[in-house]
Amino acid sequence: MISWYAAVGAVEQGLLYGIMVVGVFLTFRVLDFPDLTVDGSLPLGAAVSAVAITHGIHPLAALVLAMAAGFMAGMVTALLNTKLNILHLLASILTMIALYSINIRIMDGPNISLLGARTLLDLLPETGLVGYGAAVVLYGVLATGVTAFVIWFLHTELGLAVLATGDNPRMITAQGVNTHSIILLGVGLSNALVALSGALVAQNQGAADVNMGVGTIIAGLASVIVGETVFGRGGIARGCIAALLGSILYRVAIALALGLKWGAFAFTPSDLNLITALIVVVALMTPFIKKRWARL
C-alpha cells in the first residue's frame, strides 16, 4: 500500500492535472476535436507563469497570463484546421511541435526554477490556510471552480452552440452559427485550461520544464476514460465532473502502481507510460466485460 503522504500527493496531482483533463474533455468529447496541442500548451502555461513570477508579477496574475497564452495556442491549432483546412489531428501536432521551440524561447532555456520566488503556495498563509492539507484544499477549490465554470458555460446560449458544433455541424450551420468561430473559441478555451493546469503544476513543483508536457494528451484521455467508466456518461455536468474525478482516480492508480513490489521487482517512474497505456486499455475493455458478465 501507499503511504498517506503519497496518497495526498496523488490527489493533489489529480486536482492540478484535473483542470487539464476538463480541457481535454472539452475538445475530445464536446467538440469531437482530438487536440494534441495540449502537450505543448501545458508547458507553455508553466513557462509563461514561471517567467512572469521571476519577473516579479503576482502569482495569480501569472496564471491569467498563462491562460491567455494557452488560449492563443489553441486558436493557432483551430485556425490551421478551419481556415487552412488541415486535419485537426495534424494541425494540433504542428502547433505542439512549434510550441517546443517557443517554450524554450520564453524561458530562455529548457527549464526555469522558481526557487525562492513567491508562488501561489506562499500566498496560502495570508488566507489563513496553514498546514499540510492547505495546498490540497486550494487546488480542490480551483479545480472545482474551473469545472463549475465549464458546466455553466456549456449551458449558456453560446455553450449550446459549442455542444451542437461537436455533435452536428450541418444542423448548427443551418441554425446560423459559424462553426469556425465556435471551434476557435472551444479549442482556445480548452488550451487556456490546459495552460492554467501547467502553470499551477509549475508553481506547485517549483519549476517549469520544456519536457513536462510529454504525454499530457494520453494522461488526459486516460483520465477522461477512467472517469466515464467509473461514473458513467450522459449529461454535460456529469461528464465534466467525471473528467475531474477521473483525473484523481488516474493519479491514485499511478501512485498505487508505483508502490507495488514483487520481490526484487518494482515499477519506476519511467514505467508510467506503459502503466497509462494499460489503464486506458483496461478502462476501454470494461464495457465489453460488463456486457459479457451480464449475459452469463
Added chain:
Amino acid sequence: MIRIEAYTQYFHRGSVNEVRALQHIDLDLAKGDFVTLIGSNGAGKSTLLNGLAGVHRPDAGRFYIGDRDVTQWPEHRRAACIGRVFQDPLVGTCATLSIEQNLALAVKRGQRRGLGKGVRRRQRNFFADQLRILDLGLEKRLKASVGLLSGGQRQALTMVMATLMEPEVLLLDEHTAALDPKTARQIIDLTERLVAARQLTTLMVTHNMAQALALGNRLIMLHQGRIILDVRGEEKAGLTLEDLLERFYTAQGEAFSMDRALLC
C-alpha cells in the same frame, strides 16, 4: 421576395468529372408562394436549394432574399432568413441534446448567442405550445434526449425548429423521402398546416409527382439543370398526373434523341 438570377453551378470544374448541375437558372418567388420542385435524379433540385442556402459557391448568378443581395453571404449568415429541413432526419437535430435545447438553438437562429442561459424557464411554455401542434406528446418530454426519438419524430421536430422563427423562405429537401409511407403522410400534413398557418414562402423538393400536384400553388420541373416547366395558380390546379408524366417523358425523350443524333 426571393430572386435567383442566372444561377449556374458546376461540380468538379476543370476535371474530367466536370458536371454542370444548373444552367442559368432564373427564378422569382412571391411572398407566400409554395413551390413544389420535381425532376429526375441529377436534375439539379437539391443543388438549387443548396445554392440558395449558401452551401455551394456559385459559378455564376446572384441571390436575393427580400431586397438584400445575399450572394456573398456565407451559409451560416443566410441561415438568418432561411429555414431548412433535410432528407436525412438525423441532420436537422442534435441527438445528444434535449428537445428543449434543440428548440432553444432554433429560437436563436441568425441572432447573436451570448452568455445568457441557453434554455430559459419561460421559454418552456412556448416550446410546449409549439410541440402540441405535432400531437406526438413531445411537449411532455422537453428534457428527453433527441437521440431517443424515432426518425419521424425527429423530422417533425426539425419542421417545428425550421418554422419556429418564421423564416423568409423555407427549404424542404425531400424531407419525407427517408420515412415510411405513414410517417411521410403525417409530415406532409404537418408541412401543409405549418406553411398555411404562417404563410411561409416555401420551396419543396419531392420525388413524388402526386405530392407535387397536390401541394402548393406553383410547380417547377427541372431537367438536366434547366427549368422545363413552371406552372402556377389555376393552371397548376388543372394539371393532372398524366400531363406531368407526358412532360417528363418528352423532356427525357429529347435528351434521348439527342444522344441518338450524336451516335448517328
